[in-house]
Amino acid sequence: DQQVKQNSPSLSVQEGRISILNCDYTNSMFDYFLWYKKYPAEGPTFLISISSIKDKNEDGRFTVFLNKSAKHLSLHIVPSQPGDSAVYFCAVRGFQKLVFGTGTRLLVSP
Amino acid sequence: DAGVIQSPRHEVTEMGQEVTLRCKPISGHDYLFWYRQTMMRGLELLIYFNNNVPIDDSGMPEDRFSAKMPNASFSTLKIQPSEPRDSAVYFCASTLGPQLEQYFGPGTRLTVT
Numbered sequence: 001d002q003q004v005k006q007n008s009p010s011l012s013v014q015e016g017r018i019s020i021l022n023c024d025y026t027n028s029m030f031d032y033f034l035w036y037k038k039y040p041a042e043g044p045t046f047l048i049s050i051s052s053i054k055d056k057n058e059d060g061r062f063t064v065f066l067n068k069s070a071k072h073l074s075l076h077i078v079p080s081q082p083g084d085s086a087v088y089f090c091a092v093r094g095f096q097k098l099v100f101g102t103g104t105r106l107l108v109s110p
Numbered sequence: 111d112a113g114v115i116q117s118p119r120h121e122v123t124e125m126g127q128e129v130t131l132r133c134k135p136i137s138g139h140d141y142l143f144w145y146r147q148t149m150m151r152g153l154e155l156l157i158y159f160n161n162n163v164p165i166d167d168s169g170m171p172e173d174r175f176s177a178k179m180p181n182a183s184f185s186t187l188k189i190q191p192s193e194p195r196d197s198a199v200y201f202c203a204s205t206l207g208p209q210l211e212q213y214f215g216p217g218t219r220l221t222v223t
Contacts, residue, residue: 006152044201096158
C-alpha cells in the first residue's frame with residue numbers, strides 16, 4: 001500500500017536533453033510535494049518542493065509540476081547534465097513527516 | 111560545519127546478532143528521523159523524535175527494532191536479533207522544526223548474513 005509510487009526505476013537521457021521524472025500519490029490531503037536527490041554513498045539531499053496550492057515551481061534547470069486532479073507530480077530537468085546522474089526520490093508531506101517513493105535512477109550520458 | 115554523523119558506515123553481522131546503529135544530529139536540531147532504504151520499498155520512515163521524545167514509531171517493522179534518543183545529540187537504532195531481511199541502508203536525518211528540508215547523514219550499510 002505504497003502512498004507514493006515511482007513506476008520507472010531508471011531513466012537514461014543524453015546530455016542537453018530534457019529529463020522527466022514522474023511520481024504518483026494516493027492521498028489528496030498532503031500539503032507539500034518534494035524531490036530529493038541521492039548520489040552513491042551519500043544521504044539524500046533536498047532539491048525542490050511545491051505547495052499543494054500551486055501547480056508549478058521553478059528553480060534554475062529544475063521545474064516541478066503538480067497535477068492534483070491526477071495525483072501526479074513530475075520533475076523536469078532542462079538541460080540535463082552528467083552531474084545530474086543520481087537517484088531521485090519524490091516525497092509528500094503528511095503530519096510532520098515525509099513519505100518517500102522508491103526512487104528513479106537517472107543516468108545522463110555525455 | 112558538521113552535518114549529521116552516522117556510525118558505523120558499514121556493518122556486517124551474522125543472523126541472530128545484535129546490531130546498534132548510531133546517529134549524531136546537527137547541533138540545535140530538534141527533530142530526528144530514522145529511515146531504511148531498500149530497492150523494493152525505497153526510503154521508509156521507521157521512527158521520528160521531537161525534543162528526544164518518540165512521536166511516531168509506526169514504521170518500525172517489528173519488536174526486534176528499537177530506537178532511543180537519550181539526549182539531543184545522540185540516537186541509536188538497535189536490531190536484536192538481526193535477520194538477513196534487515197540488510198539495507200539505514201539513514202538518520204535531522205531538522206529544526208518540521209521542515210521540508212531534512213538533513214541526512216551518509217547512512218549505514220547493514221549486511222546480515
